[in-house]
Amino acid sequence: MSEASNFVLAASWIDLLTPEQQIRVRRSTVIERFAAGTIIERKGDWARAWLGVLDGLVKISVGSSDGRLVSFTGIPPGGWVGEGSLVKRERRKYDVIALRESVVARVPDDTFQWLLDISIPFNRFVLVQMNERLAQFIGRSEYRLLEPDARVARHLAELFNPLLYPGTGLRLAITQEELGYLAGVSRQRANRALRKLEDAGVLTVSYGAIDVRDLERLKHFGETAPDDAQQ
DNA sequence: TCATTAAATTGTT
């Protein structure tokens, strides 16, 4: 594809490389388009490439053996995933799935390793990328201190946060059971929390999906509530 | 396009 190089150019870190390095990246990188719901990489596969989300929305999910989801996170355009499995040369520890039609770049393993060896700016980019994910991970542990309603709200906000433009409502396909697993509460409790959030006008729930109306209020739900919610 | 059925998801206890 000739449009491939244009997409790669859109990756923020490519500008950090020398022209010769950019040429090798463009030549080896493969751009693919996935329909909504497509599994891009399976858990257990050998990691052969570094994955970049150029357009759309991709989710990383870790599931239990019976197929129930345990946790996942959304990756918006501009996000890159899988460097952990490449650095450690091991199998993927999660599924990578397109939540909506998405364009994904694959930077081959050898190119990725070569960039790590040769480019300090590239190393810095990867470092920042990993640090952000660590911060997100640690931030989640704080959610456990919150009451269930606020905890559900925070996890939802985290999923919506990277991709929501102000003012525009956005729909995310997620079942209440999945959300329950994500927030560490029962499906019934997630259901109660969602209806409470709906009453507050923060979001609307529908079959298998949630529409966020007010991301800011969702983020800070239950923070300084002078309301009655106390148990 | 519509009716029927199965499967998934939700609401409630």
Added chain:
DNA sequence: AACAATTTAATGA
């Protein structure tokens, strides 16, 4: 955890 109600998806006329 269990149950009923609702929504969606699939199937065939």
